[in-house]
Amino acid sequence: MKPLRTLVVSSVLILALQISAHADTILLGSYGTGAANPGVINTAVLYSPATSTVNTGSTITYNISPDAIWHAALPNSSYISFDPGTAPGGSYVAPNGDYFYSVAFTLTSEMASAGVGTITVLADDTVAITLNGGLLLAAASPMGASNDYSHCSNTGPNCITPTTVSLNGLVAGTNLLTFDVKQVNLGQEGLDFTGFISQVPEPTSLALFGTGLLGVVSLMHRRYYV
Numbered sequence: 001m002k003p004l005r006t007l008v009v010s011s012v013l014i015l016a017l018q019i020s021a022h023a024d025t026i027l028l029g030s031y032g033t034g035a036a037n038p039g040v041i042n043t044a045v046l047y048s049p050a051t052s053t054v055n056t057g058s059t060i061t062y063n064i065s066p067d068a069i070w071h072a073a074l075p076n077s078s079y080i081s082f083d084p085g086t087a088p089g090g091s092y093v094a095p096n097g098d099y100f101y102s103v104a105f106t107l108t109s110e111m112a113s114a115g116v117g118t119i120t121v122l123a124d125d126t127v128a129i130t131l132n133g134g135l136l137l138a139a140a141s142p143m144g145a146s147n148d149y150s151h152c153s154n155t156g157p158n159c160i161t162p163t164t165v166s167l168n169g170l171v172a173g174t175n176l177l178t179f180d181v182k183q184v185n186l187g188q189e190g191l192d193f194t195g196f197i198s199q200v201p202e203p204t205s206l207a208l209f210g211t212g213l214l215g216v217v218s219l220m221h222r223r224y225y226v
Contacts, residue, residue, distance in 0.1 A: 028105065028119060028177075028195035029077035032061040038076050042105040042177070045191070047082040053097035054183075056082045061101065064090075064190055069151055070159040071122050074194035079122070086189040088151065094189035099181040101191055109172035110199065117167040117197030119177070124152040124159040124188050128180040134169040139182050151188050159190070167197060 029040040037044075049055045063078040069088035073079055082099065085092025107115065119136070121127060126140040140153040152159035183189050 024111070025196055025198040026111070027076050028193070028197070029074070030080050030103070030191060030193045031078050032063040032080045034060070035063045035078065038078070040076055042103040045080045045101050045103050048100040048102055051100040054095050054099055058082065066190075066192075069188070070124060070190070071162065073192050074120055074122065074162060077192055077194040079190045079192040081190045088188050090188065093186050094183050096183050096186060099183060099189060101179045101181065103177050105175050105177075107170060107172055107175060107197070111197065112170045112172040114200045115170055115197045116200055117170075117195055118164050119167055119193055119195035120162045120164040121157055121179070122159050122162055122192040123157055123179070123181050124190050125184050126153040126182050127157050127191060128182070129165065130178045131167060131169045132171055132176055136168065137163065137165045139180065167195065170197065
């Protein structure tokens with residue numbers, strides 16, 4: 001029976017590897033225009049002065065430190081801002097307004113049609129996220145000067161508790177993620193996000209996997225009772 005057991009294990013492993021080859025995963029994550037890519041497929045985060053209510057006159061972004069005030073930066077990402085002085089303990093007081101940031105990434109038609117994923121975000125004071133023009137996450141509201149956190153919103157999305165949403169609306173070719181960071185209490189300002197997109201195994205691969213298992217079980221049954 002040992003050779004048969006070895007055959008069963010080997011067959012299952014081969015079939016599982018065939019399916020896993022179809023389950024590719026790609027990573028997303030925030031990083032500044034002058035920073036090294038942390039291993040993600042999206043472009044560096046750009047500031048968008050044309051759509052922001054606060055015009056800094058630049059599209060450049062910087063990696064900034066959360067210090068001990070914000071939640072630690074998420075995996076495969078860094079906090080970013082249009083000005084390094086907006087980090088906790090920094091010297092720049094960000095005026096109230098909407099700060100728009102954007103990143104782009106490219107998907108194959110196969111990944112766009114069979115891919116599923118999520119994005120997790122942190123922001124000060126709060127943030128709304130859109131993907132290809134469709135709203136994924138609304139900003140926290142209402143929010144006033146009497147919030148519990150003097151440095152960001154007291155409800156998510158904020159800089160204290162990571163908020164995760166599904167990536168709905170993926171398309172083949174270029175995808176655009178836009179972040180509207182809303183500053184309402186002056187002080188610090190920043191954005192951090194991470195995410196992934198995984199390709200779901202094709203139904204035909206799952207069918208082959210099931211058929212292969214049934215074949216192995218049938219062989220075991222015949223060998224055992226003959």
